[in-house]
Amino acid sequence: MRVYNFSAGPSMLPLPVLEKVQSQLTDYNGTGMSVMEMSHRSKPYQEINDKAESLLRELLSVPENYDIIFVQGGASTQFEAVPLNLNVKGKADYVVTGNFAKKAFKEAGKFTAARCVASSEDKNFTYIPKLTKADFDPEADYVHICFNNTIFGSHYNYVPDTGDVPLVADMSSSILSEEVDVSKFGVIYAGAQKNVGPAGVTIVIVRKDLQDKFSPVCPTMLKWATQTKEKSLYNTPPCWSTYVAMEVFAYLKEMGGVKAMHEINVKKAAMLYDFIDNSDFYSNKVAKEDRSLMNVPFVTPDPELDAKFVSEAAKAGLVSIKGHRLVGGMRASIYNAMPVEGVKTLVEFMAKFEKENK
Numbered sequence: 001m002r003v004y005n006f007s008a009g010p011s012m013l014p015l016p017v018l019e020k021v022q023s024q025l026t027d028y029n030g031t032g033m034s035v036m037e038m039s040h041r042s043k044p045y046q047e048i049n050d051k052a053e054s055l056l057r058e059l060l061s062v063p064e065n066y067d068i069i070f071v072q073g074g075a076s077t078q079f080e081a082v083p084l085n086l087n088v089k090g091k092a093d094y095v096v097t098g099n100f101a102k103k104a105f106k107e108a109g110k111f112t113a114a115r116c117v118a119s120s121e122d123k124n125f126t127y128i129p130k131l132t133k134a135d136f137d138p139e140a141d142y143v144h145i146c147f148n149n150t151i152f153g154s155h156y157n158y159v160p161d162t163g164d165v166p167l168v169a170d171m172s173s174s175i176l177s178e179e180v181d182v183s184k185f186g187v188i189y190a191g192a193q194k195n196v197g198p199a200g201v202t203i204v205i206v207r208k209d210l211q212d213k214f215s216p217v218c219p220t221m222l223k224w225a226t227q228t229k230e231k232s233l234y235n236t237p238p239c240w241s242t243y244v245a246m247e248v249f250a251y252l253k254e255m256g257g258v259k260a261m262h263e264i265n266v267k268k269a270a271m272l273y274d275f276i277d278n279s280d281f282y283s284n285k286v287a288k289e290d291r292s293l294m295n296v297p298f299v300t301p302d303p304e305l306d307a308k309f310v311s312e313a314a315k316a317g318l319v320s321i322k323g324h325r326l327v328g329g330m331r332a333s334i335y336n337a338m339p340v341e342g343v344k345t346l347v348e349f350m351a352k353f354e355k356e357n358k
């Protein structure tokens with residue numbers, strides 16, 4: 001039996017994609033072999049790689065002056081790749097809005113003069129600072145933000161204006177959940193295992209004119225220019241993960257693309273937030289205008305009841321809903337692959353739990 005899996009990552013994948021992948025597991029498209037067994041230099045794999053790129057370009061309307069690459073090492077490796085690839089003046093601005101933003105900031109400090117422009121740690125990362133161009137150093141190599149904060153459940157409802165300084169965004173937990181104007185960013189990166197596919201592949205979308213700004217000590221494997229030149233095939237890529245991601249892209253396109261997904265995501269998140277806001281039992285501490293559509297943390301009045309909630313929810317087929325240890329309570333991650341029915345079932349369970357435990 002399939003459960004409703006609220007895990008923050010790795011997380012649910014669309015069932016039709018899993019079924020399609022299963023049907024091709026031992027014999028991909030008549031090749032007599034699995035994608036897992038296939039040379040990354042073979043024609044069928046080249047086609048998968050090309051199709052993944054072109055579908056993602058279409059879904060996000062990525063302009064021609066940007067390259068898309070599929071690399072390894074997770075989003076965390078981009079925390080160090082960013083300061084190594086964009087290092088001309090040796091200084092960078094960071095906005096610290098959560099745990100991953102903080103990790104990226106700390107990692108950058110090893111390679112560049114990283115400055116924390118603003119942080120929301122004063123209120124346990126429950127809001128997004130409102131920044132204007134004047135807040136940023138016009139001489140910085142780039143500005144780094146984390147667009148959706150997976151652990152704390154906050155999200156930028158605006159794209160900061162950084163003037164001519166390239167904006168770099170970690171979109172690991174929101175990519176493909178909403179339309180974004182890619183041209184406002186210099187670089188967008190995202191690990192796949194939240195909203196795209198299996199762990200192992202990381203998407204990097206990078207403007208062409210930003211690919212010659214790497215530090216002389218930037219390792220070949222971390223250099224974006226290496227992979228853009230070789231179309232993500234400089235070394236053995238995470239073939240299986242890219243293949244499943246490609247099938248997810250094809251599925252999203254069939255579902256009406258990112259705009260259609262966003263409409264559903266708004267509906268799902270509203271169902272959950274409205275219920276929480278109308279309850280005096282559950283609460284969510286994030287500033288309303290900065291709430292994430294993807295990750296919804298909430299608590300009951302008592303940590304012991306939170307533990308009871310998590311365990312009883314699991315028995316009801318609503319799994320992996322325990323909050324991150326930094327926040328406690330619960331967190332429902334409701335990425336693209338979570339059906340409306342899953343959120344509806346969760347809200348019904350919450351109502352029942354409240355009645356029984358208030």
Ligand SMILES: *Cc1c(COP(=O)(O)O)cnc(C)c1O
Binds near residue numbers: 074149171191
């Ligand atoms: C999960 C996550 C990461 C870390 O991703 P890895 O692929 O595990 O390195 C970084 N940033 C954000 C926003 C995340 O949600």
